[in-house]
Amino acid sequence: MNRTSRLERRFEALIWKFRLVTLIPVVMSLLGSISCFVIGTYAEISVLKKVFRGDFTHDNSTLLIGKVVGGIDYYLIGIALLIFGYGIYELVISDIDPRQADESSSRHNLLNIEDLDGLKQKLTKVIIVALIVTAFKVMVSFEVTSITELIQYCAGVLMLAFSSYLIGRTGKH
Template identity: 85%
Template structure:
Protein backbone atom coordinates (compact mmCIF):
# COMPACT_ATOMS: atom_id res chain seq x y z
CA UNK A 1 0.00 0.00 0.00
CA UNK A 2 2.80 2.44 0.74
CA UNK A 3 4.16 2.05 -2.78
CA UNK A 4 0.92 3.14 -4.49
CA UNK A 5 0.64 6.33 -2.46
CA UNK A 6 3.89 7.98 -3.68
CA UNK A 7 2.97 7.02 -7.24
CA UNK A 8 -0.45 8.59 -6.81
CA UNK A 9 1.05 11.77 -5.37
CA UNK A 10 3.66 11.94 -8.14
CA UNK A 11 0.89 11.39 -10.66
CA UNK A 12 -1.14 14.31 -9.23
CA UNK A 13 1.91 16.58 -9.28
CA UNK A 14 2.61 15.54 -12.86
CA UNK A 15 -1.01 16.20 -13.91
CA UNK A 16 -0.97 19.65 -12.29
CA UNK A 17 2.36 20.51 -13.89
CA UNK A 18 1.16 19.35 -17.32
CA UNK A 19 -2.04 21.34 -16.84
CA UNK A 20 0.04 24.42 -16.06
CA UNK A 21 2.22 23.86 -19.11
CA UNK A 22 -0.88 23.43 -21.27
CA UNK A 23 -2.36 26.70 -20.00
CA UNK A 24 0.94 28.48 -20.60
CA UNK A 25 0.29 28.21 -24.35
CA UNK A 26 -2.22 31.02 -23.87
CA UNK A 27 0.70 33.46 -23.69
CA UNK A 28 0.75 33.18 -27.50
CA UNK A 29 -2.45 35.21 -27.54
CA UNK A 30 -0.21 38.28 -27.16
CA UNK A 31 1.47 37.93 -30.59
CA UNK A 32 -1.84 36.84 -32.11
CA UNK A 33 -3.67 39.95 -30.92
CA UNK A 34 -0.74 42.25 -31.73
CA UNK A 35 -0.40 40.86 -35.26
CA UNK A 36 -4.14 41.35 -35.85
CA UNK A 37 -3.90 44.94 -34.57
CA UNK A 38 -0.82 45.44 -36.76
CA UNK A 39 -2.79 44.08 -39.70
CA UNK A 40 -5.54 46.64 -39.13
CA UNK A 41 -2.88 49.36 -38.88
CA UNK A 42 -1.39 48.32 -42.21
CA UNK A 43 -4.82 48.29 -43.86
CA UNK A 44 -5.48 51.81 -42.54
CA UNK A 45 -2.07 53.04 -43.78
CA UNK A 46 -2.64 51.43 -47.19
CA UNK A 47 -6.07 52.99 -47.47
CA UNK A 48 -4.67 56.38 -46.46
CA UNK A 49 -1.97 56.11 -49.16
CA UNK A 50 -4.55 55.19 -51.80
CA UNK A 51 -6.98 57.92 -50.76
CA UNK A 52 -4.23 60.57 -50.69
CA UNK A 53 -3.39 59.75 -54.31
CA UNK A 54 -7.06 59.91 -55.28
CA UNK A 55 -7.34 63.27 -53.53
CA UNK A 56 -4.33 64.65 -55.43
CA UNK A 57 -5.70 63.40 -58.74
CA UNK A 58 -9.15 64.87 -57.96
CA UNK A 59 -7.48 68.21 -57.13
CA UNK A 60 -5.79 68.15 -60.55
CA UNK A 61 -2.30 67.60 -59.13
CA UNK A 62 -1.66 64.71 -61.50
CA UNK A 63 0.80 65.70 -64.18
CA UNK A 64 3.79 64.27 -65.99
CA UNK A 65 6.25 65.56 -63.39
CA UNK A 66 4.71 63.87 -60.35
CA UNK A 67 3.13 60.81 -62.03
CA UNK A 68 5.95 58.49 -60.91
CA UNK A 69 5.60 59.78 -57.35
CA UNK A 70 1.84 59.19 -57.33
CA UNK A 71 2.16 55.74 -58.89
CA UNK A 72 4.78 54.95 -56.25
CA UNK A 73 2.31 55.95 -53.52
CA UNK A 74 -0.38 53.70 -55.03
CA UNK A 75 2.06 50.77 -55.14
CA UNK A 76 3.15 51.64 -51.59
CA UNK A 77 -0.48 51.36 -50.49
CA UNK A 78 -0.66 47.91 -52.04
CA UNK A 79 2.52 47.04 -50.15
CA UNK A 80 0.86 48.03 -46.86
CA UNK A 81 -2.09 45.77 -47.72
CA UNK A 82 0.21 42.83 -48.42
CA UNK A 83 2.06 43.32 -45.14
CA UNK A 84 -1.34 43.47 -43.40
CA UNK A 85 -2.30 40.17 -45.04
CA UNK A 86 0.99 38.62 -43.89
CA UNK A 87 0.26 39.74 -40.31
CA UNK A 88 -3.27 38.35 -40.59
CA UNK A 89 -1.98 34.97 -41.79
CA UNK A 90 0.59 34.96 -38.98
CA UNK A 91 -2.04 35.71 -36.34
CA UNK A 92 -4.48 33.09 -37.65
CA UNK A 93 -1.69 30.55 -38.04
CA UNK A 94 -0.28 30.95 -34.55
CA UNK A 95 -3.78 30.81 -33.08
CA UNK A 96 -4.64 27.62 -34.96
CA UNK A 97 -1.31 25.94 -34.25
CA UNK A 98 -1.10 26.72 -30.55
CA UNK A 99 -4.54 27.63 -29.20
CA UNK A 100 -7.43 26.13 -31.17
CA UNK A 101 -8.98 25.72 -34.62
CA UNK A 102 -11.02 28.71 -35.75
CA UNK A 103 -14.57 27.35 -35.62
CA UNK A 104 -16.28 29.82 -38.02
CA UNK A 105 -13.77 28.87 -40.72
CA UNK A 106 -14.54 25.18 -40.14
CA UNK A 107 -18.29 25.81 -40.44
CA UNK A 108 -18.07 27.60 -43.81
CA UNK A 109 -19.67 25.63 -46.62
CA UNK A 110 -17.21 26.18 -49.47
CA UNK A 111 -14.09 23.97 -49.32
CA UNK A 112 -12.05 26.66 -51.09
CA UNK A 113 -12.94 29.29 -48.51
CA UNK A 114 -12.58 26.84 -45.63
CA UNK A 115 -8.99 26.03 -46.65
CA UNK A 116 -7.99 29.63 -47.34
CA UNK A 117 -6.42 30.16 -43.94
CA UNK A 118 -6.09 26.52 -42.92
CA UNK A 119 -2.81 26.27 -41.03
CA UNK A 120 -2.22 22.70 -39.93
CA UNK A 121 1.55 22.79 -39.43
CA UNK A 122 4.43 25.18 -38.97
CA UNK A 123 5.56 24.37 -42.52
CA UNK A 124 2.16 25.40 -43.92
CA UNK A 125 2.35 28.68 -42.02
CA UNK A 126 5.89 29.26 -43.28
CA UNK A 127 4.89 28.55 -46.90
CA UNK A 128 1.91 30.89 -46.83
CA UNK A 129 3.87 33.67 -45.13
CA UNK A 130 6.80 33.25 -47.51
CA UNK A 131 4.55 33.62 -50.55
CA UNK A 132 2.94 36.81 -49.24
CA UNK A 133 6.28 38.29 -48.17
CA UNK A 134 7.85 37.56 -51.56
CA UNK A 135 4.90 39.21 -53.30
CA UNK A 136 5.30 42.22 -50.98
CA UNK A 137 9.01 42.38 -51.89
CA UNK A 138 8.14 42.18 -55.59
CA UNK A 139 5.69 45.07 -55.15
CA UNK A 140 8.33 47.07 -53.25
CA UNK A 141 10.87 46.43 -56.02
CA UNK A 142 8.26 47.51 -58.58
CA UNK A 143 7.70 50.71 -56.60
CA UNK A 144 11.42 51.49 -56.77
CA UNK A 145 11.64 50.52 -60.45
CA UNK A 146 8.82 52.89 -61.41
CA UNK A 147 10.96 55.88 -60.46
CA UNK A 148 14.27 54.37 -61.63
CA UNK A 149 15.79 56.51 -64.36
CA UNK A 150 18.06 54.82 -66.86
CA UNK A 151 20.95 57.04 -67.93
CA UNK A 152 23.78 54.65 -68.76
CA UNK A 153 24.17 51.16 -70.16
CA UNK A 154 25.16 49.92 -66.69
CA UNK A 155 21.93 51.27 -65.22
CA UNK A 156 19.97 49.66 -68.06
CA UNK A 157 21.64 46.30 -67.31
CA UNK A 158 20.85 46.72 -63.60
CA UNK A 159 17.24 47.50 -64.44
CA UNK A 160 17.00 44.45 -66.70
CA UNK A 161 18.58 42.25 -64.00
CA UNK A 162 16.00 43.53 -61.53
CA UNK A 163 13.16 42.70 -63.92
CA UNK A 164 14.58 39.21 -64.46
CA UNK A 165 14.85 38.62 -60.71
CA UNK A 166 11.24 39.71 -60.24
CA UNK A 167 10.10 37.41 -63.03
CA UNK A 168 12.08 34.52 -61.56
CA UNK A 169 10.61 35.18 -58.11
CA UNK A 170 7.09 35.16 -59.56
CA UNK A 171 7.91 31.90 -61.38
CA UNK A 172 9.14 30.28 -58.16
CA UNK A 173 6.01 31.37 -56.27
CA UNK A 174 3.81 29.86 -58.97
CA UNK A 175 5.86 26.69 -59.00
CA UNK A 176 5.61 26.07 -55.25
CA UNK A 177 1.84 25.98 -55.51
CA UNK A 178 1.96 22.94 -57.82
CA UNK A 179 4.05 20.71 -55.53
Protein backbone atom coordinates in the same frame (compact mmCIF):
# COMPACT_ATOMS: atom_id res chain seq x y z
CA MET B 1 2.95 7.04 -6.34
CA ASN B 2 -0.56 8.58 -6.40
CA ARG B 3 0.79 11.90 -5.11
CA THR B 4 3.44 11.90 -7.85
CA SER B 5 0.91 11.32 -10.63
CA ARG B 6 -1.35 14.08 -9.25
CA LEU B 7 1.61 16.48 -9.18
CA GLU B 8 2.52 15.43 -12.70
CA ARG B 9 -1.04 16.06 -13.95
CA ARG B 10 -1.09 19.52 -12.36
CA PHE B 11 2.30 20.37 -13.82
CA GLU B 12 1.23 19.20 -17.28
CA ALA B 13 -1.99 21.22 -16.99
CA LEU B 14 0.10 24.28 -16.13
CA ILE B 15 2.40 23.67 -19.08
CA TRP B 16 -0.64 23.27 -21.35
CA LYS B 17 -2.02 26.63 -20.18
CA PHE B 18 1.29 28.33 -21.02
CA ARG B 19 0.36 28.04 -24.70
CA LEU B 20 -2.04 30.92 -24.03
CA VAL B 21 0.99 33.22 -23.91
CA THR B 22 0.89 33.04 -27.71
CA LEU B 23 -2.29 35.11 -27.58
CA ILE B 24 -0.03 38.16 -27.21
CA PRO B 25 1.61 37.83 -30.66
CA VAL B 26 -1.74 36.78 -32.15
CA VAL B 27 -3.53 39.91 -30.92
CA MET B 28 -0.58 42.17 -31.75
CA SER B 29 -0.27 40.81 -35.29
CA LEU B 30 -4.02 41.27 -35.84
CA LEU B 31 -3.81 44.85 -34.56
CA GLY B 32 -0.73 45.40 -36.73
CA SER B 33 -2.69 44.04 -39.67
CA ILE B 34 -5.46 46.56 -39.08
CA SER B 35 -2.85 49.33 -38.80
CA CYS B 36 -1.33 48.34 -42.14
CA PHE B 37 -4.76 48.29 -43.79
CA VAL B 38 -5.50 51.78 -42.42
CA ILE B 39 -2.11 53.15 -43.56
CA GLY B 40 -2.51 51.55 -47.00
CA THR B 41 -6.02 52.97 -47.35
CA TYR B 42 -4.76 56.42 -46.32
CA ALA B 43 -2.06 56.23 -49.01
CA GLU B 44 -4.60 55.21 -51.66
CA ILE B 45 -7.09 57.92 -50.64
CA SER B 46 -4.39 60.62 -50.66
CA VAL B 47 -3.53 59.68 -54.26
CA LEU B 48 -7.20 59.62 -55.27
CA LYS B 49 -7.71 63.10 -53.79
CA LYS B 50 -4.84 64.46 -55.88
CA VAL B 51 -6.11 62.76 -59.02
CA PHE B 52 -9.70 64.01 -58.59
CA ARG B 53 -8.46 67.54 -57.88
CA GLY B 54 -6.30 67.41 -60.98
CA ASP B 55 -3.10 67.90 -58.97
CA PHE B 56 -1.00 65.67 -61.17
CA THR B 57 1.43 66.33 -63.93
CA HIS B 58 3.85 64.23 -65.89
CA ASP B 59 6.53 65.12 -63.34
CA ASN B 60 4.65 63.94 -60.25
CA SER B 61 2.75 61.04 -61.86
CA THR B 62 5.65 58.71 -61.04
CA LEU B 63 5.44 59.80 -57.42
CA LEU B 64 1.69 59.15 -57.37
CA ILE B 65 2.14 55.69 -58.88
CA GLY B 66 4.78 55.02 -56.24
CA LYS B 67 2.28 55.97 -53.52
CA VAL B 68 -0.37 53.67 -54.99
CA VAL B 69 2.11 50.80 -55.09
CA GLY B 70 3.21 51.69 -51.55
CA GLY B 71 -0.41 51.41 -50.40
CA ILE B 72 -0.63 47.97 -51.98
CA ASP B 73 2.57 47.06 -50.15
CA TYR B 74 0.97 48.01 -46.83
CA TYR B 75 -2.01 45.81 -47.68
CA LEU B 76 0.30 42.88 -48.40
CA ILE B 77 2.14 43.35 -45.12
CA GLY B 78 -1.25 43.50 -43.38
CA ILE B 79 -2.22 40.23 -45.03
CA ALA B 80 1.06 38.65 -43.89
CA LEU B 81 0.35 39.76 -40.31
CA LEU B 82 -3.20 38.43 -40.57
CA ILE B 83 -1.96 35.05 -41.82
CA PHE B 84 0.63 34.95 -39.03
CA GLY B 85 -1.89 35.72 -36.28
CA TYR B 86 -4.47 33.35 -37.66
CA GLY B 87 -1.93 30.58 -38.17
CA ILE B 88 -0.37 30.86 -34.72
CA TYR B 89 -3.81 30.83 -33.12
CA GLU B 90 -4.87 27.71 -35.02
CA LEU B 91 -1.57 25.91 -34.50
CA VAL B 92 -1.13 26.62 -30.80
CA ILE B 93 -4.45 27.61 -29.24
CA SER B 94 -7.46 26.15 -31.05
CA ASP B 95 -9.16 25.72 -34.42
CA ILE B 96 -11.32 28.68 -35.33
CA ASP B 97 -14.87 27.37 -35.02
CA PRO B 98 -16.68 29.73 -37.44
CA ARG B 99 -14.36 28.63 -40.25
CA GLN B 100 -15.07 24.98 -39.45
CA ALA B 101 -18.83 25.63 -39.45
CA ASP B 102 -18.81 27.50 -42.79
CA GLU B 103 -20.35 25.22 -45.41
CA SER B 104 -18.83 26.89 -48.47
CA SER B 105 -15.78 24.98 -49.63
CA SER B 106 -14.24 28.11 -51.18
CA ARG B 107 -13.56 29.57 -47.72
CA HIS B 108 -11.93 26.48 -46.23
CA ASN B 109 -8.72 27.02 -48.18
CA LEU B 110 -8.44 30.74 -47.49
CA LEU B 111 -6.33 30.48 -44.36
CA ASN B 112 -6.16 26.72 -43.93
CA ILE B 113 -2.96 26.15 -41.98
CA GLU B 114 -2.27 22.57 -40.96
CA ASP B 115 1.28 22.84 -39.61
CA LEU B 116 4.19 25.20 -39.07
CA ASP B 117 5.63 24.49 -42.52
CA GLY B 118 2.32 25.47 -44.12
CA LEU B 119 2.33 28.72 -42.17
CA LYS B 120 5.92 29.44 -43.21
CA GLN B 121 5.11 28.69 -46.84
CA LYS B 122 2.08 31.02 -46.92
CA LEU B 123 4.00 33.79 -45.16
CA THR B 124 6.98 33.39 -47.48
CA LYS B 125 4.76 33.75 -50.55
CA VAL B 126 3.13 36.92 -49.24
CA ILE B 127 6.46 38.42 -48.18
CA ILE B 128 8.02 37.68 -51.57
CA VAL B 129 5.07 39.32 -53.31
CA ALA B 130 5.47 42.34 -51.00
CA LEU B 131 9.16 42.52 -51.94
CA ILE B 132 8.25 42.31 -55.63
CA VAL B 133 5.79 45.18 -55.17
CA THR B 134 8.44 47.21 -53.33
CA ALA B 135 10.95 46.56 -56.12
CA PHE B 136 8.32 47.60 -58.67
CA LYS B 137 7.77 50.83 -56.71
CA VAL B 138 11.49 51.60 -56.91
CA MET B 139 11.69 50.63 -60.58
CA VAL B 140 8.83 52.94 -61.56
CA SER B 141 10.84 55.97 -60.47
CA PHE B 142 14.21 54.62 -61.63
CA GLU B 143 15.83 56.76 -64.33
CA VAL B 144 18.34 55.07 -66.59
CA THR B 145 21.32 57.31 -67.39
CA SER B 146 23.97 54.80 -68.42
CA ILE B 147 24.32 51.38 -70.01
CA THR B 148 25.35 49.92 -66.63
CA GLU B 149 22.13 51.17 -65.04
CA LEU B 150 20.13 49.75 -67.96
CA ILE B 151 21.75 46.34 -67.46
CA GLN B 152 21.07 46.53 -63.71
CA TYR B 153 17.47 47.50 -64.39
CA CYS B 154 17.01 44.58 -66.79
CA ALA B 155 18.62 42.20 -64.28
CA GLY B 156 16.19 43.43 -61.63
CA VAL B 157 13.22 42.82 -63.93
CA LEU B 158 14.57 39.36 -64.74
CA MET B 159 14.94 38.52 -61.04
CA LEU B 160 11.38 39.68 -60.36
CA ALA B 161 10.07 37.55 -63.20
CA PHE B 162 12.05 34.54 -61.97
CA SER B 163 10.82 34.96 -58.39
CA SER B 164 7.23 35.19 -59.67
CA TYR B 165 7.82 31.99 -61.60
CA LEU B 166 9.18 30.26 -58.50
CA ILE B 167 6.18 31.38 -56.43
CA GLY B 168 3.88 29.90 -59.06
CA ARG B 169 5.77 26.60 -59.03
CA THR B 170 5.70 26.22 -55.23
CA GLY B 171 3.61 23.24 -54.25
CA LYS B 172 3.45 21.81 -57.79
CA HIS B 173 5.95 18.97 -57.51
